[in-house]
Amino acid sequence: MKKFNVIIIGAGAAGLMCAIEAGKRGRSVLILEKADKIGKKILISGGGRCNFTNMYTDADNFLSGNPHFCKSALSRYTPWDFVALLESHGLSWTEKTLGQLFCDQKSKAVVQLLHDECDKAGVTIQPSSEIISIKKGEDFLVASEKENYASDSLVIATGGPSIPKMGATDFALQVAETFDINTIPFSPALVPFVFTIETLDAFIxxxxxxxxxxxxxAVSGGVTLNQSFKESILFTHRGISGPAALQISSYWKLGDEISINLFPDFDLLEWLKEQQTEHPQAELKTILNYKLPKRLAQKLCEHVLINDDISNKTMRQFNLPELESIEQQLTQWKLRPSGTEGMRTAEVALGGVDTDELSSKTLETKKVKGLYFVGEAVDVTGHLGGHNFQWAWASAWCAGQFV
Structure with missing residues (x-):
């Protein structure tokens, strides 16, 4: 049986970062990864471009049972720390929308960086290693299909079950429950909405x-939640996707409605009044086409605004209450999804190991000395746009100082 100071299960963003930091401290480190190669989710992130962090990451960008838990790690390892690591390898980056930072050399370069750092820190990486059992005696005893290992510290960095075709599972929760550590069940987040056949056939x-x-x-029990997102949506043959939809899906619950303002930061009522003067003979769908895609403007007039009997009216025929009704419906368009696409396409998962069970400074469990959970395995889930990567880097960096 081979003995290491630290065994890390999972060679994703969090597992690799933790291994690097532990190795820098002179700890003997083994990473066990069930896939045949490291960093598989990193490779597909951002469509292969790797949105590796967000320059505006802070605690407000995360959902958790304890919204304060992530603050300690995020303050100790910032987006600029990872940028410095990137640049030290000769890699460059570009800022896109809303502070998202992408690696110009794409995802493969980021994985190679992490691999090189592991080599430099003396980390042993063992791919294609399915875990059979984990036990705790004087040491942690980890049995894989290939070999048995022992360690002083054990880090679970296996993420959540989103995108199962990549081999993702709820392994982290299974380990936690083995040690009687409280968990929050995983559920899909950052995921497209789907709708009933009737709604899809009607217009979507x-x-x-x-x-x-x-x-x-999102609208829950008739009350609009405080959280909203101003970004694009994309209509699909199954429902609604795009950044705004993915973002709000993390807050939406089955049975709730979603609310869409098609004219954010725009005085639609005032503009409609102006169009009555400037284009009195034009139909509403023609006017809306000035601001919205043509097919969308037409479908809105046919299916969303149909109660206003607008089909044959020109702009000059609308009275003020009718214009106010149109304005309200287009800025508070309510739809009720039948669900989401689920873990199959979810970018991350809500839930994980209960933060009350962990030290926010070290990520070590309070019940089991030497056992750590990092990254998506913890009940800390970020918004779209690089925030989940930053949590992976930061939480793993912190654990790496103590394992």
Whole structure:
């Protein structure tokens, strides 16, 4: 049986970062990864471009049972720390929308960077290693299909079950429960919405491929949640995707509605009044086409605004209450999804190991000395745009100082 100071299960972003930091401290480190290669989710991130962090990451960008838990790690390892690591390897980056930072040399370069850092720190990486059992005696005893290992410290960095075709599972929760550590069940987040056949056939399918900038929120029990996102949505043959939809999906619950403002940061009522003067003979769908994609403007008039009997009216025929009704419906368009696409396409998962069970400074469990959980395995889930990577880097960096 081979003995190491630290065994890390999972060779994703968090596992690799933790291994690097532990190795720098002179600890003997073994990473066990069940896939045949490291960093598989990193490779597909950002469509292969790797949105490796966000320059505006702070605690407000995360959902957790304890919204303060992530503050310690995020303050100790910042986006600029990872940028410095990137640049030390001769890699460059570009800022895209809303502070998202992408590696110019793409995802493969980031994985290679992490691999090189592991080599430099003397880390042993063992791919294709399915874990059979984990036990705790004087040491942690980890049995894989290939070999048995022992260690002083054990780090679970296996993430969540999103995108199962990549081999993702709820392994982290299984380990936690083995040690009587409280967990929050995983559920899909950052995931597209789907709708009933009736809603799809009525108008959504005909809009497939159309993208438009909106503000989207969720409505629970008739009350609009405080959280909303101003980004694009994309209509698909199954429902609604795009950044705004993915973001609000993390807050949406089955049975709730979503609310779409098709004219964010725009005085629609005032503009409609102006169009009455400037284009009195034009139909509403023609006017809306000035600001919205043509097919969307037409479908809105046919299916969303139909109660206003607008089909044959020109702009000059609308009275003020009718314009106010149109304005309200287009800025508070309510739809009720039948669900989401689930873990199959979710970018991350909500839930994980209960933060009350962990030290926010070290990520070590309070019940089991030497046992750590990092990254997505913890009940800390980020918004879209590089925040989940930053949590992986930061939480793993912190654990790496103590394992």
């Amino acid at each position: 399918k005909d809009l497939s491929g159309i993208s438009t900038y909106v503000e989207m929120g």
